[in-house]
Amino acid sequence: MPTESxxxxxxxxxxLDSEPFWDALNDDRxxxxxxxxxxxxxxxxxxxxxxxxxxxxxxxxxxxSGRGAVYSYTVVRRxxxxxxxxxxYIVAYxxxxxxxxxxxxxxxxxxxxVTIGQxxxxxxxxxxxxxxREHGATGVLRFRPSA
Amino acid sequence: xxxKGIKDQVAIVGMGCTPFGEHWDKxxxxxxxxxxxxxxxxxxxxxxxVDAYWFGTLGSGVSGLTLSRALKIDYKPVTxxxxxxxxxxxxxxxxxxxxxxxxxxxxxxxxxxxLKDNGMSGLVGAPLPSDGTRPELTAxxxxxxxxxxxxxxxxxxxxxxxxxxxxxxxxxHYNGARNPRAQFRKEVSKEKICNAPLIAGQLGIFDCSGVxxxxxxxxxxxxxxxxxxxxxxxxxxxxxxxAGPAAGPIDPDYDYTTFNEVSASVxxxxxxADITDPRAEIAMAEVHDCFTPTELVLMEDLGFAxxxxxxxxxxxxxxxxxxxLPINPDGGLKSFGHPIGASGLRMLFECWLQLRQxxxxxxxxxxxxxxxxxxxxxxxxxxAPGECVSFVSIVGSELG
Numbered sequence: 295m296p297t298e299s300x301x302x303x304x305x306x307x308x309x310l311d312s313e314p315f316w317d318a319l320n321d322d323r324x325x326x327x328x329x330x331x332x333x334x335x336x337x338x339x340x341x342x343x344x345x346x347x348x349x350x351x352x353x354x355x356x357x358x359s360g361r362g363a364v365y366s367y368t369v370v371r372r373x374x375x376x377x378x379x380x381x382x383y384i385v386a387y388x389x390x391x392x393x394x395x396x397x398x399x400x401x402x403x404x405x406x407x408v409t410i411g412q413x414x415x416x417x418x419x420x421x422x423x424x425x426x427r428e429h430g431a432t433g434v435l436r437f438r439p440s441a
Numbered sequence: 442x443x444x445k446g447i448k449d450q451v452a453i454v455g456m457g458c459t460p461f462g463e464h465w466d467k468x469x470x471x472x473x474x475x476x477x478x479x480x481x482x483x484x485x486x487x488x489x490x491v492d493a494y495w496f497g498t499l500g501s502g503v504s505g506l507t508l509s510r511a512l513k514i515d516y517k518p519v520t521x522x523x524x525x526x527x528x529x530x531x532x533x534x535x536x537x538x539x540x541x542x543x544x545x546x547x548x549x550x551x552x553x554x555x556l557k558d559n560g561m562s563g564l565v566g567a568p569l570p571s572d573g574t575r576p577e578l579t580a581x582x583x584x585x586x587x588x589x590x591x592x593x594x595x596x597x598x599x600x601x602x603x604x605x606x607x608x609x610x611x612x613x614h615y616n617g618a619r620n621p622r623a624q625f626r627k628e629v630s631k632e633k634i635c636n637a638p639l640i641a642g643q644l645g646i647f648d649c650s651g652v653x654x655x656x657x658x659x660x661x662x663x664x665x666x667x668x669x670x671x672x673x674x675x676x677x678x679x680x681x682x683x684a685g686p687a688a689g690p691i692d693p694d695y696d697y698t699t700f701n702e703v704s705a706s707v708x709x710x711x712x713x714a715d716i717t718d719p720r721a722e723i724a725m726a727e728v729h730d731c732f733t734p735t736e737l738v739l740m741e742d743l744g745f746a747x748x749x750x751x752x753x754x755x756x757x758x759x760x761x762x763x764x765x766l767p768i769n770p771d772g773g774l775k776s777f778g779h780p781i782g783a784s785g786l787r788m789l790f791e792c793w794l795q796l797r798q799x800x801x802x803x804x805x806x807x808x809x810x811x812x813x814x815x816x817x818x819x820x821x822x823x824x825a826p827g828e829c830v831s832f833v834s835i836v837g838s839e840l841g
Binding site: 370394 | 571
């Protein structure tokens with residue numbers, strides 16, 4: 295079961311094309327689309343290949359490892375609203391072992407300790423029930439340093 | 442195919458610009474009246490002489506009525522324009538095209554923004570459409586990603602990078618201190634800039650532009666009519682605009698050391714204006730220094746410095762008020778402030794003063810008075826690295 299998120303969550307927009315990704319977050323899985331024509335791993339989740347143009351009949355879904363490395367990051371030290379109450383927090387690009395570069399939050403670590411190239415792994419947060427309607431999904435993907 | 446351009450077909454014949462800053466005692470209407478009254482007087486016209494208006498605001502009003510109601514415009518066309526932080530430039534561009542087309546003889550482009558009354562610091566804008574997988578970012582956080590990417594690519598260490606960003610903020614405060622209309626009119630020491638509280642990543646408070654209220658207006662006519670209104674018109678040499686695919690944040694090939702939209706728009710502008718050596722030919726540029734690393738990257742994207750060497754030129758003072766190519770002689774977004782809808786027209790206002798040699802003595806640039814250069818550039822960006830719109834104008838005090 296995913297742990298409840300201590301970070302706020304922004305609105306998600308699950309659609310028929312991206313629903314497999316959002317649904318899998320509830321079972322701690324990073325489920326991504328991949329093109330069977332060119333093997334390109336697709337981010338963000340959708341039902342066509344942005345690399346070769348293959349359509350929905352050539353897209354398959356698979357469980358990615360959830361492992362990757364910090365490509366770059368910044369520390370947000372000032373913000374407003376609910377995000378302003380949990381400062382500082384980290385926004386990072388994580389390059390997955392499978393290829394795609396994902397913009398995400400790094401959690402469960404001191405913001406000053408993050409480094410480029412640091413190994414990280416996916417962590418699956420649940421959205422508190424009171425916020426699910428606003429968020430549009432029940433899970434959210436984040437990353438934490440891995441051993 | 443690039444645009445065909447309208448070089449020397451239209452001219453600016455009058456401008457107005459309010460002081461930028463915290464105008465708790467002025468409404469949007471007050472600022473529109475102040476900027477337009479100054480522009481009408483500058484061009485020697487009455488409001489009724491204006492045939493049509495292009496009105497830019499990001500969020501301080503809706504529709505042409507925001508302007509026509511404030512100015513009591515009698516049944517003339519007013520087009521409301523929005524293109525993020527390049528809104529004022531977009532109003533100007535479309536107003537110029539309307540004159541060039543022959544549809545109107547005399548038009549006005551005006552921008553306004555009132556940010557200080559919204560109860561919080563910074564912008565309140567509708568986010569771009571997205572799939573919902575992105576985390577929460579702030580504007581400084583997005584632009585802060587430029588700094589480590591640039592430093593790593595060109596081998597600049599962290600302390601040197603901080604010096605470069607500090608130098609840009611110091612320069613723009615120095616210039617703003619000589620500008621009575623600027624929001625921040627004080628020089629600030631490099632030590633103070635460097636040790637300021639951090640906002641996002643390496644960026645401290647002095648690396649961020651001013652959040653302000655203000656308005657600015659330009660009056661535009663056909664070039665052949667310009668001398669009816671002024672002895673010193675500014676001719677429009679180039680108007681270029683580029684919106685990108687906004688794929689940077691998910692494109693593994695985008696490395697945060699350049700704005701592709703800027704490169705595209707400036708290449709179009711140089712082609713329209715027949716400019717081949719911008720650093721030598723242009724007297725000054727007002728560029729979109731929303732955050733200090735933006736100005737650094739722009740020096741390379743606009744062709745003022747070679748790739749990877751812009752940081753050395755910044756430290757050498759190339760872009761200082763008395764440097765080879767003054768950048769943001771009015772203090773830029775950093776010191777003059779950034780009331781969104783007005784900013785693009787505010788940049789033109791500084792070209793208006795500098796190229797006509799009407800800037801205050803302690804700010805008038807020598808590239809115009811001594812070197813005899815006649816061209817100025819404005820560069821206005823909307824959005825964030827990897828997903829932005831970019832505008833470039835080139836204006837000049839001579840035909841040809």
